[in-house]
Amino acid sequence: MHLLEKETTAGLANGGKSMPRLRTGHPRARRLLVVAGIALSAVLMLQTAANAHDxxxxxxxxxxxxxxxxxxxxxxxxxxxxxxxxxxxxxxxxxxxxxxxxxxxxxxxxxxxxxxxxxxxxxxxxxxxxxxxxxxxxxxxxxxxxxxxxxxx
Known part of the structure; x- marks a missing residue:
């Protein structure tokens, strides 16, 4: 699979020209990445807040x-x-x-x-x-x- 795929030209409203679109991947993998990013951000913010005053x-x-x-x-x-x-x-x-x-x-x-x-x-x-x-x-x-x-x- 490629990161960029081209749509077919049939039935496009833009005069038959194809436009590249980004593949977004598996929905579960996206959710996992979002949750991991939020958790990492929370840990970094708490660690910074705890150390910020000493x-x-x-x-x-x-x-x-x-x-x-x-x-x-x-x-x-x-x-x-x-x-x-x-x-x-x-x-x-x-x-x-x-x-x-x-x-x-x-x-x-x-x-x-x-x-x-x-x-x-x-x-x-x-x-x-x-x-x-x-x-x-x-x-x-x-x-x-x-x-x-x-x-x-």
Whole structure:
């Protein structure tokens, strides 16, 4: 069978010229393809929605003997309402995450226990005014702070 077939010229209203038409295949196969396409689209949409709100920002690579080790990590979770801050290196400098809300408000969340197990976290807003940007930082000694890139949440 060919993908394109020609109709016979007998009884055509277009002056006897034949027109190519596309073969559509078996109806059950078409239904199966449509159902598979819809199912795949649904799975991709759910996976994207589930992962869309958890964002991680690396802080500066300014720790260790050669200042090449990652110092801190920050994040936003819970549908852009909770901010986290993790101190990754025991050097006496504190880690925090700067955040900016949709309305322009800026704040910070600290990792209160230093590089010990566990991170600092706080629900800082509601879903009506979500966290818009985050930036992971460390204290470099007054007044200096060192930060990684400011990224969209």
């Amino acid at each position: 964002v991680t920002a690396n802080g500066p690579y300014d720790c260790g003997p050669f200042h090449l080790t990652l110092c801190s990590r920050g994040g936003v979770t819970r549908i852009h309402t909770e901010v986290t801050a993790c101190d990754l290196y025991a050097d006496g400098r504190g880690a925090f995450t700067l955040y900016w809300l949709y309305n322009g408000f800026q704040g910070r969340v600290r990792d209160g226990n230093g590089s010990a197990s566990g991170c600092g976290d706080s629900i800082v807003t509601g879903t009506d005014n979500p966290v818009w940007y985050i930036q992971s930082c460390i204290d470099g000694g007054s007044p200096a702070i060192y930060c990684g890139a400011k990224i969209p949440a």
